[in-house]
Amino acid sequence: MKGILRNFFKTEPVTNVSKDVQPKQLPRHIAIIMDGNGRWAGKRHVPRIIGHREGSQTLKRIVLKCKEIGIKYLTVYAFSTENWKRPKPEVDALMELLREFLSQAKGELAENNIKIKVLGDINTLPKDIQNEIIKVEKLTASNTGLWFNVALNYGSRNEIVNAVRAVCRDVETGRLNIDDITEKVFSRYMYTYEIPDPDLLIRTSGEYRLSNFLLWQLAYSELLFDKVNWPDFSEKHLLKAVEDYMSRERRFGGI
Ligand code: FPP
Secondary structure, three states, X not given: OOXXXXXXXXXXXXXXXXXXXXXXXXXXXXXXXXXXXXXXXXXXXXXXXXXXXXXXXXXXXXXXXXXXXXXXEEEEEEEEHHHHHOOHHHHHHHHHHHHHHHHHHHHHHHHOOOEEEEEOOHHHOOHHHHXXXXXXXXXXXXXXXXXEEEEEEEOHHHHHHHHHHHHHHHHHOOOOOHHHOOHHHHHOOOOOOOOOOOOEEEEOOOOOOOOOOOOOOOOOOEEEXXXXXXXXXXXXXXXXXXXXXXXXXXXXXXX
């Protein structure tokens, strides 16, 4: 480990960045768009699902590393509302991977004091997966280590529209006054109502898009795009991203 991050963990004064650079704090919340599984597989002339399988292993390693370095919240984009458009065999294979991931999560992640939550509309997922999600969430609900969100059948515009509907219903029934609707109040209607917005968004595979992920919550997040395909994203890449974040100045619109 080198640079700012090493200094941080040794709790030595940071010496290699300019005085007026701000955060020098670990990001509390990291969001990740895990992209490039298909291209990783393509380069190796193996089926795309092998890329997803490898990506699932990467995810487990990165979750554990986040926990180890003291990240409080991690949110990953595992399956979007648009991913249903993929060929059925690929969707089925992703669902199978999800089953395996949830089953492993009940062991290793739960034992590591990791709290697991799913963001998204789970009602259209296969029934057995819905039941597993409920079990895993229950099992890990009181864990106090890393809070790990998995976005599944998630779309940000859909989340915002649903939030607007819920706000309207509360206005209609008199539980909320129109004049009391603030950004803070609106945030309470999102899947992420219990946790702070991401400080850092990482997207792998060299794509520069948000792809309908956390559009409301990423308003002030630092963005980091890494060229590496997700299956090759290692603990080192994570530390480098965190180090990059810590060298940045965040002004939130101020000066
Ligand atoms: C994007 O790669 C990745 C996904 C759509 C799925 C992400 C899933 C995993 C990392 C595996 C873990 C899965 C679960 C369900 C826990 P892509 O297929 O779009 O890659 P490409 O752009 O190179 O084709």
